[in-house]
Amino acid sequence: MGFGSGPLSHPLLVEAIEERFIPLLVFNNRDGTDARLLQRFGEPAWNNPVVRFLDGRGGDVIPRRDSVWTGDALAARMLAALRAAGREVPRWLELATEELAATRPRRAVLAMHCFWEGEGVLGALDGVIATRAGFVGAEEVVEVVYDPAPARYEALVEAAQRLERPGSVYCADDEQLAVARRIAGDRAVRRDVEVRTAPDADRKRALRASPLWWVPMTPLQQSRVNGALARGEDPTPWLSPRQAALGRRLAEAAREAPVELGRPPAESLADLAAYAAHVRALEVRSAPPGSGPRDGGASRR
Amino acid sequence: MGSLDVIEPMVIAVAAAVAAGVPAGDEGNDAPVELGQVRWQRDLDAALAESGGSGRPLFVLFQEVPG
Numbered sequence: 001m002g003f004g005s006g007p008l009s010h011p012l013l014v015e016a017i018e019e020r021f022i023p024l025l026v027f028n029n030r031d032g033t034d035a036r037l038l039q040r041f042g043e044p045a046w047n048n049p050v051v052r053f054l055d056g057r058g059g060d061v062i063p064r065r066d067s068v069w070t071g072d073a074l075a076a077r078m079l080a081a082l083r084a085a086g087r088e089v090p091r092w093l094e095l096a097t098e099e100l101a102a103t104r105p106r107r108a109v110l111a112m113h114c115f116w117e118g119e120g121v122l123g124a125l126d127g128v129i130a131t132r133a134g135f136v137g138a139e140e141v142v143e144v145v146y147d148p149a150p151a152r153y154e155a156l157v158e159a160a161q162r163l164e165r166p167g168s169v170y171c172a173d174d175e176q177l178a179v180a181r182r183i184a185g186d187r188a189v190r191r192d193v194e195v196r197t198a199p200d201a202d203r204k205r206a207l208r209a210s211p212l213w214w215v216p217m218t219p220l221q222q223s224r225v226n227g228a229l230a231r232g233e234d235p236t237p238w239l240s241p242r243q244a245a246l247g248r249r250l251a252e253a254a255r256e257a258p259v260e261l262g263r264p265p266a267e268s269l270a271d272l273a274a275y276a277a278h279v280r281a282l283e284v285r286s287a288p289p290g291s292g293p294r295d296g297g298a299s300r301r
Numbered sequence: 302m303g304s305l306d307v308i309e310p311m312v313i314a315v316a317a318a319v320a321a322g323v324p325a326g327d328e329g330n331d332a333p334v335e336l337g338q339v340r341w342q343r344d345l346d347a348a349l350a351e352s353g354g355s356g357r358p359l360f361v362l363f364q365e366v367p368g
Contacts, residue, residue, distance in 0.1 A: 004368075008337020017339050021360035024348045025341035029365040037345060043363045049335070050363045056353030058345075078360070085358045 003049045007071040012096040012218070015240050016078060020087065021053070053081035061085050072100035091237040092221070099220040102129050102147040108176070109193055110160035111139040111167025116205040118142040120230025121159055123204075123223035127152040130219035131226075133203045134195040139167050143195045145219075157183045206230040211250040215243050335368040 180188030
């Protein structure tokens with residue numbers, strides 16, 4: 001994936017570039033103004049892409065760096081530039097950076113009395129990238145994908161053991177088993193289990209009951225928003241302003257009548273064009289009479 | 302990644318594009334792929350003036366097209 005089709009097309013990074021910075025393009029292979037700007041900033045022609053962060057006087061906010069072409073590296077530079085410029089660093093951009101940086105996540109499987117509660121609690125923990133409610137045999141479990149920074153597996157097991165009637169801790173290797181044994185005792189077992197996914201209605205229970213369910217999010221955002229809603233907290237710090245605005249519009253529409261947009265976004269990523277059409281149609285139908293066409297595809301019941 | 306339904310970053314990107322109101326994939330953005338989905342400005346002096354007024358830093362992409 002190239003720089004343009006990857007980091008520069010990631011919607012959360014795009015939103016941050018457009019809303020938290022002033023995006024400026026300089027071609028490094030054209031004459032005229034572009035060539036003069038290359039000379040002014042000492043940039044080579046016909047080079048690989050370079051991003052620089054400048055203040056209002058044209059000075060570098062953070063030192064220039066070459067070969068920053070991955071999403072996590074670019075996002076980290078954006079955070080650094082915002083901090084260096086004394087600007088607010090939005091939580092949703094930090095979250096996107098964390099998710100992009102988790103290139104080698106690990107998996108944990110933890111059983112509990114109720115996976116609704118389990119997904120809400122575990123999905124809110126630092127380092128958790130995604131969660132999935134399901135079953136191992138008859139036991140309710142939550143499968144957690146997490147960024148394996150030190151102590152994070154330990155924190156996961158500890159949190160699971162604080163849930164109501166904790167169950168087995170299924171350990172994929174001896175390293176997990178050693179940690180889990182210290183915390184969960186005999187409930188820790190060395191077994192690389194397959195998790196049978198829970199019925200849709202039981203997954204991300206708190207998020208599914210909210211109009212935010214219809215807002216496209218990354219898996220990590222879904223975990224955090226579900227966790228916040230499960231605890232009765234405000235989920236909006238985990239959402240970009242554009243996502244939050246869509247959520248507000250959907251909530252307003254849902255107050256008038258139950259809204260059915262089609263398949264939920266997280267489960268229908270292969271059919272996003274249709275989903276986007278549903279959302280746009282809903283917006284048209286929510287608009288005052290005469291303000292737009294009414295031939296959208298959304299159904300309201 | 303583990304056995305979760307792993308979603309490729311680009312697919313995630315397209316998903317969030319729906320929320321962001323940003324053209325996704327081939328839904329109408331004719332810009333060269335090297336420039337991504339960002340709506341770029343081209344006037345340095347105007348961008349510097351805007352930065353001076355708002356405090357927002359410039360995000361300057363030096364890029365070759367075709368790259």
